[in-house]
Amino acid sequence: MGADRSWASAQLIRAAQDGDRESLAAVIHGAHSHVRRFAEHLCASPQDAEDAAQEALIILYRKIGSLRATGALASWMFRIVRNECLRRARVLFERPDEVEAGLATSAEDEAIQRLEAELVAQAIQELPDVQRRVLIMRDVLGYPGWRVAEALGLSTAAMKSHLHRGRARLRLNLSGTSGTAGA
Structure with missing residues (x-):
């Protein structure tokens, strides 16, 4: 269980927040399987799940410095995935081609x-x-x-x-x- 959580250690997250590229890469790499698994449960299709997971990882890369508490990383990531899956479902219902x-x-x-x-x-x-x-x-x-x-x-x-x-x-x-x- 300890090895499973090593991607999200407070020390590693702090180093990533401080701009250490290796730490940031380790956090992103370690988070991918967890984020992907969560997305598979929320999104409609495997493709949407992969896209939502990728979007969450991009946001993590861009905004890890704005994360206030290192212990909140997992809940922050999962909230991003949930919102992305919901956004993708809404797009299907809005049918922008008909509005255009x-x-x-x-x-x-x-x-x-x-x-x-x-x-x-x-x-x-x-x-x-x-x-x-x-x-x-x-x-x-x-x-x-x-x-x-x-x-x-x-x-x-x-x-x-x-x-x-x-x-x-x-x-x-x-x-x-x-x-x-x-x-």
Whole structure:
């Protein structure tokens, strides 16, 4: 267990914050597998997970000097990954190509579309891990069922079951938020 945490030792992080390139490289190299593993649980696809992990490592490289407490590195990195995965999911819902094509006719329409996309993204985020990943890969990204099942290590029947339960729970969550506009 001690070797697993050596990438994040306070001494190594402080040296990286002070500009020591070898220490910074060691922190980034050591963090990659941890960040990647976390991203795989949050993002819709393996490609999004890798991209989110890379983005988090780039931010770490650029902004490690602004980290206040060396003990907060892991939570800081995981928050960056979570935000990047959410941002990638939101982009899928906003469909900027339709807005550019003139389908959104007013600022009000665009605001409503953004609000709806945020509600859907939040409702998806609240799904259990496997249901969320299946739903995003199948319904948002449009992957065929067999590919989703294969990527997640599920049987086709299990994937379909998770998809059905995820869709039902998503409908329930969204119907609950639409009726609480005044709350």
